[in-house]
Amino acid sequence: MRVLMFGWEFPPHISGGLGSACEGIVRALTARGTEVLFVLPKLSSDKGQTTQGLTMCSASGTPIPYAHKDFQHIYRETNTYWKENLRMEVVDSMLSAYATPEYYEKAYAEYVRQQSVREHARTETVHEETSVQLHGGYGKDLMSEVYKYSLAAQSIAARNSFDVIHAHDWMAYPAGILAKKISGKPLVCHVHATEADRSGTNMNSSVAHIEWEGMHAADKVVAVSHFTKNLIMRVYNVPESKIEVVHNAVSRKDARHIYHTANPKGEKQVLFMGRVTFQKGPDYFVEAARLVLQTMPNVRFVMAGAGDMLLSMVSRVAKYRIGRRFTFTGFLKGDEVERMYAASDLYVMPSVSEPFGIAPLEAMVYDVPVLMSKQSGVSEVVTNALKVDFWDVRKMADRICAVLAYPALGQFMVKNCQEELKSIRWDNAAIKLNRIYADLARGN
């Protein structure tokens, strides 16, 4: 089985959970003998390497013979598809994957000044240009990158042989759809997150539309949880029969035990780690902290991460006069993350809508007990964690107090989690995906 896989992130080209999920899936697939050709927007070294059945391939630098007859056909097809199905004249836009309407307003003003439409027109006419250039990541002109990525995807699809196409999240859906068009091979769209999770009802309509197109053009839609499955049935109208649930996991290679450091003054620490955005529910964390501090004053709350809600969180903390019990660390990386886990007595994930949420599993790997919202995919696979509704702030605070007041509770959860993690493996995901591939390749 050979799989052509499209994804926007792959370690070390990574910004969030998507990259680690893609890596976990790909490593487990190749370990089971499935060959994967993984197309990233841009690789640091331009040449793709092949290791153990995995070939990395960069969309940036894909030769585009503009003058060639076949290519002109591809080029026309792509433009027609984008125009008619995605209803977008692709231009360099200021789109960002994790931005808010406020951000767009500002960026739009900027965009109008720059008139980058003309820039794009230049690409169209300059025939001597021989390759697509992408930057990767989530820059200002994300949508035009996605467009170029889909263009490159087709020539990559035309040059390689494979049985199934697999696209991760909306940035890769147009590439998947067009690769399916040119090769006639079945398409799997893997939903790690949706615009509905990220933005609630303030959805970015272009992104949502691409997601809708992708899910409907796909032969199979893979959701990372039943929670996400229900959401895409409800919001994107995808028929249930077309969706398979494949849960994420956490790799064991990350699993190493760290020494927990108790605060000398007996102060307990509660941790929120993640983007400080609407989706992650930081405001519920602050509200719960306020309630906890009314009964247990000797607790430190840490909000580690950055995001558009950070300022309003800081001012809310100040308003409640709990600033001396609250720490904002900003974005943490590397061993800072590890040290933060080591100093924490409880990890809280109060997400409003979390398709999966690998972070609690990472906390479990670091032996930190976990409190998570029921509105998350990860709560479907973890039993030994405390679960509350994200809006039930009082219950959240109640459970935080319980973990801090009764040490046996946290210790017992950690002990059971160690056992539980043994069964949450990427290999299970690979087994399910291989079955899906095989079914599709047989034409079911």
Added chain:
Amino acid sequence: MPSVCFYFQVHQPYRLRHYSFFDIGHNHMYEDDEANKSIMLKVADKCYLPMNSLLLKLINQYKGNFRVSFSLSGVFIEQMVQYAPEVLKSFQELVDTGCVEILAETYAHSVSFLFSPKEWMEQIALHDELVKTHFHVRPTAFRNTELIYNNDIAQMAEQMGYQAILTEGADQVINWRSPNFVYQPGNCRRIRLLLKNYRLSDDIAFRFSNQAWEEYPLTAEKYVSWLHSLNGQGETINLFMDYETFGEHQWASTGIFEFMEALPGLVLANPDFSFATPSQVAANCSPMARLDIPHFISWADAERDLSAWRGNDLQDDALGAVAALEADVKKTEDPDLLRTWRRFTTSDHFYYMCTKFFSDGDVHKYFSPYETPYDAYIFYMNALADLELSVRHKLEEKKKVRRPKAKKSDAERAAAAFSPEMTTPHYEGAATPIRGN
């Protein structure tokens, strides 16, 4: 001349409500009155009332030849008085026939033996009192909570003057021996040990309505033929089960009531067979052998050991916490606090914290009023923390009466009870200290 010995366990715990951490120090109502009442009334309707009237009819019909025994936990008796006096009345009518024996047990259906034999004996005495008050009889046979048993329990029961003690005929202790004889426990002389015939008991209690069972449907004729086939191979067939089997675990629609109605006549059709209560069995049969059981056994789960109530860290921590409070509670000499504390020793609380088959959603979950064992632990510990505060207040008050001491505000005492760090004053608006690296 084998006799059939029925013993029915009747128990309902005082379930704790979802007692929040924020209730500690403010709200001293721990029990979920609404759930306790509605469960009592529901089970009374489905099981206690119809089954009691059926048993009464059978006892009258067979003119003293049909006998059964009950063990009513103290907390069950109190809930009957509180919520369902008509159920109490129907049990009293049964006892008044003289064909129904009431067994001794602990007041709170408790696991107190695990941490305090003294408290355990006090609870047995308390239960004896309750039985005497409501049924005007004094129990002569003893069964410990959930048939938890070992040599020491038998010895102490003997010292308390009981003539018989009941336990599970667990495979790991009886091996090749038959449960259908009376045994003599470890180091005891007078007391007799009755072993549950778990195969025949569970045929009724668990398998009766199981359509996948090869013997389904179980008719009274078929079941009695199995009993009769034991003629000559034993002296007593001990059928021990939860009373809620009739009508609650096995619904009326399964035909369980008709089965029981037909049973006595069919058993007595063989003149060699009779019905007896545990004390009668102990008096009539001489022990077959000495049975040494040094380790704890019980009738719970497949393991038949204590792992349903003790063994995981949550259960052990909670048991430790309730045990640690015993001395202080008794020092207060406050009957209300003592009764409340005793209800915290009820085995069910620890059963809800069991994580043995947590992920499978098993029988523990079926009986649990909480979503997860973690919830069970949290509510229990929260409520116990509040009881502890009340106990400390009471003790402080008592101390004050004797010798007045430096005054402390309630808030300070409450704070001190939780964590010593909290007593250090902090000032809102002060500069946040930067934690040292």
